[in-house]
Amino acid sequence: MKLSTFAFAAALTVTPVAGLADRVLSIGGSVTEIVYALGEGDRLVARDSTSNFPAEAVELPDVGYIRQLSAEGVLSVAPDLILMEGGAGPAETIDLLREAEIPMVEVADGYTPEAVEDKIRAVAKALNVRDKGEALAAEVRAQIAEARATVSEGVPRVLFVLSQASGRIMAAGEGTSAEAIIELAGGENALTGFQGYKQISEEAVMAAAPDVILMMDREGDHAVANDELFSQPAFASTPAAEGERVVRMDGLLLLGFGPRVGEAVSQLAAALHGDEG
């Protein structure tokens, strides 16, 4: 990092200059990922509990859940810049931090490639590494374009199952990040008619007639084996049951809409449009 003597002195003054921040607190999983993707991870001093990627991020002190931040907790890591994903709060805490004169940059959220590019640019601007930001944004754009170019004919109907605890099926409706990534990867959400992630009935699964079941790849009792999944009448009668078309992907990668969105789209597109089976 090139710092002139003047700039270095400025960084030590009481009111920090945002562009030179080297004690950055990152709130929000996708923002933290972007900071690391920009190669600026060593400027972070803390993260929130939704920032679990990459592994280095987990080593940082955790200031709590993004919507439930404690003002003193945040102040205790002595940040000279706070990068926040949209929805960080509560408002009382944000007000107190503003009063404590800590520079804050809110990065708007969104489930489109353009939104991710904007996010990358906003983070890069706040960290004063605009060139790296442009490069990363271009890379993500290229990745998505490349993935979408390989998408073949036909739009598979995809049902995203968030969880299946004790037989209750939680699935993704409209306006979800799952729907957005499915559409980017050249599929369509098999479930429409409701917003967000909701519990749905078994009949709704059948009515949705998904060609592919998409799930998060995780350890423990949430992971349901294919046999078990298709032993349920609801899933057994769907088109996805023939050939047992189940796609499992890392949840943060799939739904995070961070700098790895390109990777997520290409993985999902390959799984959806690749050889059946």
Next chain:
Amino acid sequence: MVAMTESTGQSAGDRQPLARHATLALLVLLLMVSVASLFVGATGISPMEVIGAVLAGEPIETSARVVILDIRLPRLAMGALVGASLAVAGVVMQGLFRNPLADPGIVGVSAGAGLGAITAIVLGGLLPSTVGAALGYALVPVAAFVGGGVSVVLLYIVSTRNGQTSVATMLLAGIALSAMVSAVSGVMIYLADDAQLRDLTFWGLGSLAGATWSKLLAAMPLMVLGLLGAPLLARSLDTLALGEIAAQHMGIDIQRMKRLAVVIVAASVGAAVAVSGGIGFVGIVVPHLLRLMTGPSHAPLILNSALLGASILLLADMISRVIVAPAELPIGIIMALIGGPFFLWVLIKRRGFAGV
């Protein structure tokens, strides 16, 4: 029950000096805890920095000013008031229902407040933007307070016939109301998106983290009103322990007392829950503990409960601030974690003595 029935008999007098000593000890405890709570927090900032700066006539450093004066100080005041209000409301309810297991939630304040808060969290966005903007983040506390108040009034109306309020009806109606409230809450939970779900879960766990001066100023008058009003009930509650009919014969205006008790609990608990969310155990554990130690006479019990309730909540809040620092553990979890086993221990220990 045991503690209450032996109350009005001969033993009440025996423990009066004990109660006075307890008051003194609890005052000292509250003072110590209050001072300590100004020193404890995720940042290492000490209140001495503020005091030192003021004494030296120097400007206070921004971070010290915000942490001590805008975060820890309102939080201290809020914690003390909420703890005292919940404990005193517990005493009043237990006296009124003549049941040591009654807690402020029994008259539907907590359930109603919870419904108000959940509704505001989930449907707040549907309000006309002018209303939403005017209320800002006061929306949830205001809705919680209104919800608590409405349910108490509703219960009071249901259980009052010919100018007589039946406590038993109130208890049963409270159960019915709680069931209805949880049904509506269920609908709200169903409608909520992921972020709102997290919000309302955290609301239910309770926290003093949102304590700001403006919130404190809004909630303080109601809580102070409740705390000042409660001692007026002490004598009537003592007499009520003999039974409603006996108390009536002794010249207590039962109806007036019930009305006052309900108003006090609605105002103070409504305000406390509105600003701090769901904090349990204070209302049951604190009065019960004191009754075991210093007897059931209500005048000292109310005073001591206020002091101990405030101290315990402040202690729990200190733990909540530092145990997972820089994050914060909701105080409701800590209260239940400490309060539950401690209460059990007291019961077991007492059982040995009483030979029950």
